[in-house]
Amino acid sequence: MQTFTEFKASLSLPKPDSGLSVKLKSLWYDGKGDWAKAHAEVDQLNDKASAWVHAYLHRKEGDIWNADYWYSRAGKTRPDVSLQEEWEQLVEAFL
Known part of the structure; x- marks a missing residue:
């Protein structure tokens, strides 16, 4: 299992x-700047977990x-944090 630091390094x-x-x-593709590939995943x-990533994207x-709509499907509400913070939260949640 990767750590957050290892995941970021893998970018x-x-x-x-x-x-x-x-x-x-x-999230890896998004971290690389490839929104379309990230979305296609x-x-x-x-x-619900995929819907959360979809919402973020x-x-x-x-x-x-x-x-x-996708936050609702995920059972979440849109967070009041930066996109970078949300990306980090998502990565941590799924590692």
Whole structure:
């Protein structure tokens, strides 16, 4: 199991670790600046954890209405923290 520090360090690699969950792969791609690939990882998933990542991605995109829909699907409310803080919270939650 990776630590947060190891996960962040892995962003320098060309591809994510094959053992990562789909949620962490999505966050990894987002951490690399590839929003489209990050979104593609969770776009078709319906579980609450994936919906939380999906919500974050739409918040980052600036599509707040869509983000709030996905936060609702995740059983969450849109946080009042920076996008970086939310990304870190998500990574920590799924590690």
